[in-house]
Amino acid sequence: MPAARRIGSETSETRTRILDIVEQIMIEDGYAAVSSRRIAKEAGVTPALVHYYFGTLDDLFIAAVRRRGDQQRERQQRFLSSRQPLRALWSFLDDQSGTGLLMELMALANHRKVIRAELARYADEFRALQLEALEHHLGGLGLDRELLPPALVLVGMAALSRTLVMEDALGMTVGVRETREAVEALLDRFEGPPG
Amino acid sequence: MPAARRIGSETSETRTRILDIVEQIMIEDGYAAVSSRRIAKEAGVTPALVHYYFGTLDDLFIAAVRRRGDQQRERQQRFLSSRQPLRALWSFLDDQSGTGLLMELMALANHRKVIRAELARYADEFRALQLEALEHHLGGLGLDRELLPPALVLVGMAALSRTLVMEDALGMTVGVRETREAVEALLDRFEGPPG
């Protein structure tokens, strides 16, 4: 796991600001809108400084994946041990900007090998942590383990949240509200009302 | 519903070839890699010709959405009346290049208003057609209609197929195979073995 090229100090405020702006641009206009010029303009620095801190754009994207991934790992660890972990997982996933950023990173990863590897590493790790933490909880819910194995439940929740968030953002209407309500009803059924 | 600007005749072979290549570029390198120069190079024409046929790039993307959408509507109409419509839907959705193209169009739509409207129109139409065609079939499967309404089943299948295809492409491993097998088992359970 070679580190992304880094010259400026890791604690530099400018470095942090650049990564913040990269996320913001990806959410608003997509990964393709991320350029050293655009970043520089919004951060109030020069384009050369972006390259100074991160080297190539690929290195910059890898740094963005790592920072985000490390944050998400911490958040996940916290909510997985809550008393209603499926509800906690759902509200973690059902997030507009978080989903937007993840979709952009996945699209980017789909076309750039080095980023694909980095993103897959985090995604596999998070999935494994979820399975380990929730296996027992899911076993106690009375689900038919043959028809509804833990993997299906977890992948299904991730898949549904992404799709619902995207369809909302797209302005779709048919079936979106009904599906959200059905998910809430299922959470009620298996973990009781929120609280 | 204003038509996309079109100057060249609708039946032009060049026009068709350009749209084919647009899809190919989007699948291979993402929507951001679509440029008049890149298209021209791969189609063996000049960049100016791309603008001649489609006007702006937005017009070109809209034309791509419409051609694809009209094709998908036809395919969907055909399989929705099969004897195992959920299986047919699943194999329709569980498609690498089709999913890749759709994800690119959704990402593009997320950042360009005119394309968002066009894509949402098709997506809502397809969803409505699916609900209408499968409502009766789903009613006969013995599902608890309160906990598993038709909208959840259809949105869930779309969501799961997209996620599984993407996670496969990403090289993820944890839970992907198990989830696919669980989907197959569910299809077996409700529609019997393939045939």
Add this chain to the structure above:
DNA sequence: GTCTATACTTCGATAGAC
């Protein structure tokens, strides 16, 4: 640690010849 200057590439889009 930061910035200027620069080299080179690619882009969208159009005017106008053929």
Add this chain to the structure above:
DNA sequence: GTCTATCGAAGTATAGAC
């Protein structure tokens, strides 16, 4: 219906001054 020529803008990245 197709091409050449062209504009101005934006892109990546580096060398080297401060």
